[in-house]
Amino acid sequence: MKYxxxxxxxxxxxxxAAKIADAADxxxxxxxxxxxxxxxxxxxxxxxxxxxxxxxxxxxxxGCPVCVLPIGRIDNAIELALERGVTLCTYADTLRVPASxxxxxxxxxxxxxxxxxxxxxxxxxxxxxDHPEREVVFFxxxxxxxxxxxxxxxxQADRLGLANFSVFCNHVLTxxxxxxxxxxxxxxxxGPVPLDGFVGPxxxxxxxxxxxxxxxxxxxxxxxxxAGFEPLDVLQAVLMLxxxxxxxxxxxxxxxxRAVSREGNxxxxxxxxxxxxxxxxxxxxxxxxVPYSALRINERYARFDAxxxxxxxYRPVADNPACECGAILRGAKRPAECRLFASTCxxxxxxxxxxxxxxxxxxxxxxxxxxxxxxxxxx
Amino acid sequence: MSGxxxxxxxxxxxxxxxxxxxxxxxxxxAMAQLVEELFVAxxxxxxxxxxDDQAAFAVPGGRMVLATDSHVVTPLFFPGGDIGSLSVHGTxxxxxxxxxxxxxLAASFILEEGLPLAELARIVASMxxxxxxxxxxxxxxxxxxxxxxKGDGVFITTTGVGxxxxxxxxxxxxxHPGDAILVSGALGEHxxxxxxxxxxxxxxxxxxSDSAALHDLVAAMLAAVPGIHxxxxxxxxGLATTLNEIARQARVGMRIxxxxxxxxxxxxxxxxxxxxxxxxxxxxxxxxxxxxxxDAPRLLAAMRAHPLGRDAAWIGEVVEDHxxxxxxxxxxGGARVVDWLAGEQxxxxx
Numbered sequence: 009m010k011y012x013x014x015x016x017x018x019x020x021x022x023x024x025a026a027k028i029a030d031a032a033d034x035x036x037x038x039x040x041x042x043x044x045x046x047x048x049x050x051x052x053x054x055x056x057x058x059x060x061x062x063x064x065x066x067x068x069x070x071g072c073p074v075c076v077l078p079i080g081r082i083d084n085a086i087e088l089a090l091e092r093g094v095t096l097c098t099y100a101d102t103l104r105v106p107a108s109x110x111x112x113x114x115x116x117x118x119x120x121x122x123x124x125x126x127x128x129x130x131x132x133x134x135x136x137x138d139h140p141e142r143e144v145v146f147f148x149x150x151x152x153x154x155x156x157x158x159x160x161x162x163x164q165a166d167r168l169g170l171a172n173f174s175v176f177c178n179h180v181l182t183x184x185x186x187x188x189x190x191x192x193x194x195x196x197x198x199g200p201v202p203l204d205g206f207v208g209p210x211x212x213x214x215x216x217x218x219x220x221x222x223x224x225x226x227x228x229x230x231x232x233x234x235a236g237f238e239p240l241d242v243l244q245a246v247l248m249l250x251x252x253x254x255x256x257x258x259x260x261x262x263x264x265x266r267a268v269s270r271e272g273n274x275x276x277x278x279x280x281x282x283x284x285x286x287x288x289x290x291x292x293x294x295x296x297x298v299p300y301s302a303l304r305i306n307e308r309y310a311r312f313d314a315x316x317x318x319x320x321x322y323r324p325v326a327d328n329p330a331c332e333c334g335a336i337l338r339g340a341k342r343p344a345e346c347r348l349f350a351s352t353c354x355x356x357x358x359x360x361x362x363x364x365x366x367x368x369x370x371x372x373x374x375x376x377x378x379x380x381x382x383x384x385x386x387x
Numbered sequence: 388m389s390g391x392x393x394x395x396x397x398x399x400x401x402x403x404x405x406x407x408x409x410x411x412x413x414x415x416x417a418m419a420q421l422v423e424e425l426f427v428a429x430x431x432x433x434x435x436x437x438x439d440d441q442a443a444f445a446v447p448g449g450r451m452v453l454a455t456d457s458h459v460v461t462p463l464f465f466p467g468g469d470i471g472s473l474s475v476h477g478t479x480x481x482x483x484x485x486x487x488x489x490x491x492l493a494a495s496f497i498l499e500e501g502l503p504l505a506e507l508a509r510i511v512a513s514m515x516x517x518x519x520x521x522x523x524x525x526x527x528x529x530x531x532x533x534x535x536x537k538g539d540g541v542f543i544t545t546t547g548v549g550x551x552x553x554x555x556x557x558x559x560x561x562x563h564p565g566d567a568i569l570v571s572g573a574l575g576e577h578x579x580x581x582x583x584x585x586x587x588x589x590x591x592x593x594x595x596s597d598s599a600a601l602h603d604l605v606a607a608m609l610a611a612v613p614g615i616h617x618x619x620x621x622x623x624x625g626l627a628t629t630l631n632e633i634a635r636q637a638r639v640g641m642r643i644x645x646x647x648x649x650x651x652x653x654x655x656x657x658x659x660x661x662x663x664x665x666x667x668x669x670x671x672x673x674x675x676x677x678x679x680x681x682d683a684p685r686l687l688a689a690m691r692a693h694p695l696g697r698d699a700a701w702i703g704e705v706v707e708d709h710x711x712x713x714x715x716x717x718x719x720g721g722a723r724v725v726d727w728l729a730g731e732q733x734x735x736x737x
Binding site: 009012016018021022052053054055056057058059239355374375376377378379 | 646652655656659710712714720724
């Protein structure tokens, strides 16, 4: 596959791994957080940890859009579909997320709700245009990667005068989450934040550019290397991070220059700014309330806002108290350190958010790496 | 149709514009006409012509196998096949995976009210062709009609019987540590062909389903290595699921090598776009074989000499593992688990 295989070449990987081993100072430990689930997935799928020296550790971050979506928001979506009888369109990953009382969108679908899986927000808009007799709601989730498409369909619905279409907006912002992790009392308690740097988002950065990371690289003195989602991208980024740490630098570097510029996609940013505004606060599953970390639809497009149209009331739902997702999402714990991991919490019946999507830290470890945990018997 | 039968019907079935209605399942004249003019005419064989409710046939000595498979697929027609040919291949393959030579098929149809007769005729013709090519007769069958909205056009259940040659002993339990694991060709074609139609994703190269009857390939393989331990066709859930099933059945682990697993570039590209893993995507014309390592080169050569095994590959080995993990050496030299699929394989967002 052209333009893909080049970034999955095993021989180049071994050369890069040797360079990392060479550059890493044996007397110290390096801990890097890959923020995005896409990176977590690549690391697990290609077995990248086997290629890194033992003192270079990857910590999984919260960048899995499905994982951080709080249960209460899924409950809201299920209510829309089951009780308000709307046609609810959403991305596939969202369908399986467990909601309150053992439900999920997939289960709502099997009990008669009109829930449709779409590949893009445009599909939801098309369903609304094709079925003027149905109220169609696009359940929009995701980081900055998926936000421009949601903005675009709201603008198009406005232009087309589609009265039966609205968007239930749950879009969240990456820089706010990274700052929150670095501010986390959990990590503060341990003393200096035990992270030495970040592998920065790939697709998110295509939209927002590399500039937004400059503030916290400087403020928290942590290097950031923006990297693509292919395995060689990740290895290259780790090498760049090791070099920055060794040199005492904390800059934003861009490994993913084939897609990311400093200013990002200005057209997309302009559309987002026109349609959405900041929420004062938003609950993230695992992280709790994070100030100014999410978007809602602006006054100007209020009639396409499902929250306003259906008077959606958000009710927070507590996670299972034994679930360690909060600590895992912050990088303070590893999946195998959770009591529930692979015992009562599995991809078939996930309890915590990290087990829900294949990009989640627990699901990636369960699916690809858990035999390393040794004695633990698989479910 | 046999010319000797008395004509009961004023007009032949309207195969151009006609549609299935509830009458076609009511047991009356309309149903008899559908059976005679469509099914019996297409599958034409002595047993069907007798118009009994069952097929009677002589039973040769030895071990017989019986397998059944229901087929539901949307869309009904896809590049490389349709629900008709799939329903013939699917059951023949289930029979063949015991090392058996398939003898007869039974076919049962659940038709949805409103199904165009032209579509049904196409499906039946395709079944007849697939059965003829495989040398297996469809000797009995059944038809039911459900109200509109209660079916998906047509569901087909086929049941097959076959005869196991003496000395052949094939079962998932027989995978032993040290066994070689072979696949008969490139993976993921059926699933990707269906999925790209379903999602309206059109690719430059049309990916065709690999739907095919594998009993002839199996016969060639058994001629080369009669002592094959395990045969299985990695249909739903793909290679990953099949290997995990066998690992659990035989209480072993497996180690496979990613770069040895054949996947065509267009399938890899489509999976990339759809966020799928080809190891979990369905095949309808591929098999996995386990045999003693000393037999593997001979078995591989026999597979490659057959048109349906041209791209056969040796992908790994059975190992002892009390946790029954299927491990894979990635193309990077790292290792990972190839796990059971959790729920349905769904595309990722990010």
